[in-house]
Amino acid sequence: MHVYDVLKRPIVTEKTNAQAGADNQYTFEVDVRANKLQVKDAVETAFSVKVKEVNIVNIPPKKGRYGRLMVTKKSARKKAVVTLAPGNTIQFFEGV
Numbered sequence: 001m002h003v004y005d006v007l008k009r010p011i012v013t014e015k016t017n018a019q020a021g022a023d024n025q026y027t028f029e030v031d032v033r034a035n036k037l038q039v040k041d042a043v044e045t046a047f048s049v050k051v052k053e054v055n056i057v058n059i060p061p062k063k064g065r066y067g068r069l070m071v072t073k074k075s076a077r078k079k080a081v082v083t084l085a086p087g088n089t090i091q092f093f094e095g096v
Contacts, residue, residue, distance in 0.1 A: 006034045006042035010092065011079065023083070026090055030056070030080045039080045047092070050085040057081070 011027040019025040030039055036054040043051050059077040066072060084090070 001031065001033065001038060003038070003042040003045045006031050006038050007046060019081075020090075024086070024088070025081050025083050028080050028082065030078050032058075032076060032078045034078065034080075036080075039082065043082050047090045049088040049090060051082055052085045053083040055081045055083075 008029045008031060011029055016025075016027040019027070026043075028039070028043070030042075034042075036056060039054050039056070040051045043049065043054075057079045059079060061076045062074045064072045064074050
C-alpha cells in the first residue's frame with residue numbers, strides 16, 4: 001500500500017482540537033487495511049514530522065435507518081491517533 005493511500009482524511013472535532021493543543025496528538029481516518037507502521041510512515045512522509053506513537057481504533061459497521069422502512073449499513077472504519085515528538089506540529093490543524 002502506498003503511503004498516500006493510507007491516510008483518508010483528518011478528523012477535526014472539539015476533542016481532537018483539544019488533544020492537538022495539549023497532548024500533541026492528531027487524529028486521522030485511515031484505510032482499514034493499514035497497520036501502525038504504515039500510518040507512522042504516511043504521517044512522517046506527508047507532513048515532515050517525527051512520530052512518537054500511533055494508536056489505532058477499529059470502528060465496527062453499524063446499521064442505519066432512513067425513515068421507517070429504509071435500513072442501511074454503515075461501513076467499518078479505522079481511526080488512528082498519532083502522537084508527535086515534542087516540538088513538532090502539523091500546520092494543517094492550526095487555526096481550525
